[in-house]
Amino acid sequence: MRIPRPFAALAALSMTAALLTVPITNAGAETAATAAAGSATVVPLQVTGDPAKRFNLIIMGDGYTEDEQSTFAADADHHLNVLWSIEPYKSYRNYFNVYRVDIVSGASGVGCDPDLSAGRKTTPLSMGFWGGCNASSVQRLLTLNNSAANTYANMVPGTRSANRQILALANSGTYGGAGGAYATASGHNSMSALIAPHEIGHSLGGLDDEYSYYSRGVDGGPYAGGEPASAHHTLLTGQQMLDQHKKWWRWLGEPSEAGGVIGRYEGGLYKSSGVWRPSEHSIMRTLGYYYDQVSREIMTQKIAAKVSLIQSETPTAAPVGADRVLWVEPMHPNTHSLTTTWSVDGTELSGHATSLDLRSLSLPPGTHKVTATVADPTGFVRDPAIRAALTATRTWTVDTGLTTTPVATGPGFLSSTPTGLPVARDEVVYAETPHPDDHVPTVTWALDGTRLDDTDGDLDLGAVQLTPGDHTLTAASDGQTLTWTVDDSLPTTDYELSEPLAGSGDAYVYNGPFTMRLTGQDDQPGYVVRESRVDGDGWFNYFGWPTSADLPWTFSESGTTIDSLTYGKLPRGAHTVEYRSIDAAGNYGQPKSFTVTTLAPPPACTTTITGSRKGSLTVTSGVTCLDDADVSGSVTVRRGASLVVDGGTIRGGLTAASAAEVHLLKADVSGSVAVSGTTRALVIGGSDIKGAVSLTGNTATETAVVTGTTVHGAMSCAANAPALSDAGVANHLTGTAQCGALAP
Template sequence: MWTGRKIVIGAAAVTVLPLMAAPARAAEPADATVVPIQITGDPAKRFNLVVMGDGYTPADMPKFRADLSKHLNDLWTIEPFKSYRSYINVYAVEIPSGESGVSCDPALSSPRRTTPLRMAFWSGCREDGIQRLLVMDSAAAKTYADLVPGATQQNRQILALANSDTYGGAGGTYATASGGNAMSALIAPHELGHSLGGLDDEYDYYQRGVPGGTYTGPEPASIHHTLLTEHEMKTQKKKWWRWLGERSESGGTIGRYEGGLYFSKGVWRPSRHSMMKTLGYYYDQVARERVTQRISAKVNLVQAHTPTDTPVGNDRVLWVETMHPAGHRLSVTWTVDGKTKGKGPNLDLSRLHLKKGTHTVKVTVTDPTSFVRDPSIRSSAALTQTRTWTVDTSLKTPPATVPVDFSSSTPTDKPVGANSVVYVETTHPVRFAPKVRWELDGRRVHGGDRDISLARLHLSNGTHTLVARVGSNSRVWTIDAERPTVAFALSKAAQSRLRPGHTPEYVFDGPFTMRLTGTDDRPGVVVSEFRVDGDGWFNYFGWPTDSAAPWLFTADGTVIDSLTYGKLGKGRHTIEYRATDPSGNTSKPQRFTVTLH
């Protein structure tokens, strides 16, 4: 739920307060502990996700760590966080609370607790509040986030988890989510869609169970809401016209679906049920493009480079160090006086045999991700950066002794997945570029100058060892190429047909349940998903009221808090299922069919 702006419901205007449950009090960070969870680089050069808990006593702290682990493992299965995980540092701020739990949970009559962040349901324990709107003392949150060295308001995002099993969250400058609800790990990426991506809710209601009315305003500023028809979007080249007609990442087709911005009619969204409308599905392409832009804008594509402030001689190597997405490579192109002369992180000027005089060398670093189609986003500093040098052939570069070594790399303390891109950066001698040699299980393999795409190696299942060598130094990674497994269990069927080599078939005369159990050969949370009849992949979290309960399918669905879950019309359906492990490996989808009478 988005906060901090005016929302019109019918004829009434309601101002939703910013994330402030009560008047701010001085935060006391002395007892808080900053715990690095994932470090991909210098925090001054990374996007820093700072996650803090509220209402967790010292005895509750193991629960906070477990809640955080679940949230992160779900987040890393969702694009674009999955592909840009390597851009993100994650820090936990463990704040011991004197009381367990948060205020007004689950009812207004529930205790009002004294906790460091003053987190509270009901919009901050307000009589006119919304039960699921979970707010906090934003000034206190900032004070605790400031404990993370190198993380600033410009390069960080705060996410606060409440010690609660009640469904709730909020998204404004900062994001909140309940820590222990069955769906809480899906609340966080939805709220980050607000706080990080600036996305709006696609709900067709504001108060659950109350129709949202008809939108009568002008063309919305929201990038994923419009009054335009598909034809008008195409001819005017506005809103999501570049994505129209494509299969949505959240299921169905990118098009025009009525409802959004808390209105039931009169305004349209791109997909039937993206994450900004229905928790459990992915972002659609429109939302994913925006979040990709916002993550990338938190870092510099060019992390370091040969100084550009004075002319250089043509007897040296120019270099750049770039970011390295987890799933693909950036494009690095060098030009001299406007003509392309090389690709990759280094340009050896001595090999170009430049004519006497001065020349202009330019390097362009671009992220070619397919997640972005808008040229204005592609050409922005978030996804394209350049550096320029003046080369004067009369200059001689003074000799310098620079030991050949690694300067940074993909972290080696955790296994990498079979489809990852692994990178290294080296020191920068003046007259040559150190050569990186790659070995897989003791054998030389071809890789890039500074990275290697493991997907191109088509690794067999199991564990592999990757080694990068430069000079006399080496770095070693364990590759987890063992996909997770996931098993399904259904309630008793009226009929079943199980034949080797064929899709299992089941017939039910009424409601039935499905349980998915994902397992892996390594510790960590395995995230299971399913989809029905080719629709969008949906996160299997158990059941909305109980994460330990199986999913329930019925002909008309089950209504919980005015939302319908598990609706499966009568007839024959195909259900696919898969799982993703902590290393990012996803199992091959399997399937079965059900016929519901």
């Protein structure tokens, strides 16, 4: 197949990896010795066009030995698929070429990991925590030898500092990264794939941190400067932003893509007060959430600035005849097409084709001005100045007295959506043909062998009625054919929770911390991104637990503090947890949900009884806990005392009058249960009661719940305030019941 230049070299690079050994000076070493050179192999992962006309993401590893290169490949795949799941990277994926540089290190790991006592390591990129093993820095600052990274990046032909982004991954499970001219991240920390888009927000987007601290655990104090230059920080009130048309006034009041509502939230720029940001949490503040609209708009602008919206066009330097076709070759986002508008002598023509056959216009004799305007209609942008930056024009002088001599062009395609990777069910697939002077080549699209109506170079799969499953898509032109796999098999997600107090279907009740594990599946290879959100807040990347990707996420009322940050805080009450997955092609799985109701935990025990207990038991003071005990008689709880029964059996009945708290949890009661006048908490959950149940006059101020419990006898409830609730999990009442909402 004939491949037009400069794509011949590009195709060759796509088919074979380039092997090159380069000497690197280890600038971070304690001695003047030169580190041994590391061999490096360039592996193209995604090539959408000439590197000189694309934004090139180069992922390189450090501290990975020859035997650990498969680990680096898996780390890179993980990082890349997480990046593609986040807007605007997802929509503008085609603007990127992606290359992996496999660098063999003589030593495994990087310097000062996890602390300064580990010392420096001699690796090709000299990566190290603590800002390169600097005691005055912070542990999470992961730096590298920029010159060495630049040398390895230069192995990718056609790339240069102005059109590429370097992402260096360290062979480490320790949390860390850095932005600036080069982004770094640890390769396989549970949160490491989220560090990269945050740091690229710095190095590419010029975004600032929205943290309220610089050193974790140390309050940043009040902001004392003037109006920040940062586009996503301000001293202005919401009304001042609206009145003065400044900062994020166009987005105020919108639901934030990072959760909550775009507004004004205090803290940012490493200060805890006196400065405000647009969202409660975004990726520039809390790893796991998306960019909010304010940051997403900036990132869209910065990504687009790295490419030319019009990649090529009919030459404009000299007048052209009216007997030919004019053309422009725009960029191709993954989720939509750029619009092309033609005008002649200031009059706009209808349609948005990327070619214009001047012969169809019957232009009067003389010269005319023809203009093509290519614009990005994305809803990610509201600022007119940024919108203008996402618009490009080309203008020709057309002289009807000139005659065009056609120049031969080769058949087939110049560039396309990559064919080696499955495409998403709603993706806009493109196939760019050559541009002859005398006609507009047609593209014949077919799905599973059935011809589609489209004849231009863009096909919006979202407008095609696909059936679930995988499909074969082809584009044919002038005897050449491209083939893609269309992935319309959506990813699925399973959840696994720790054992609840009570549960039925997708409803659960807990009276303490609980864990959640999400597992994503897809029929195509590649890392599957999993997400969850609570009560309609922002979607949050599921990465396991901050200390290990193998551990489940833990929810608790106060949260868990790790390295001065709090994770998994969930207030007491009823919550809806949604979950979904995103596959490597970019398909979103169907969101599903479960509900959890969290109750007050039992009080701390002052007396604990285990094993067998003969006879009856009377609790007169304090908190008595029956921990999987077997009480042969009845249990009585006096005024002000508390009882916690966790499992086990009471072979008699249970009576409590004016107790402080009564918790009957996953226990069997052979007799009847009578509880009255409880003042603080009454919880009966997951239990089996053979006799009658009477609940009267309870004024439990913290919790009043009977949930997931089987009652074989009659059940009556009266004068309970607040009214008793089943917390979303129905009870099984086999006898007569006069308990309102507790009856199924």
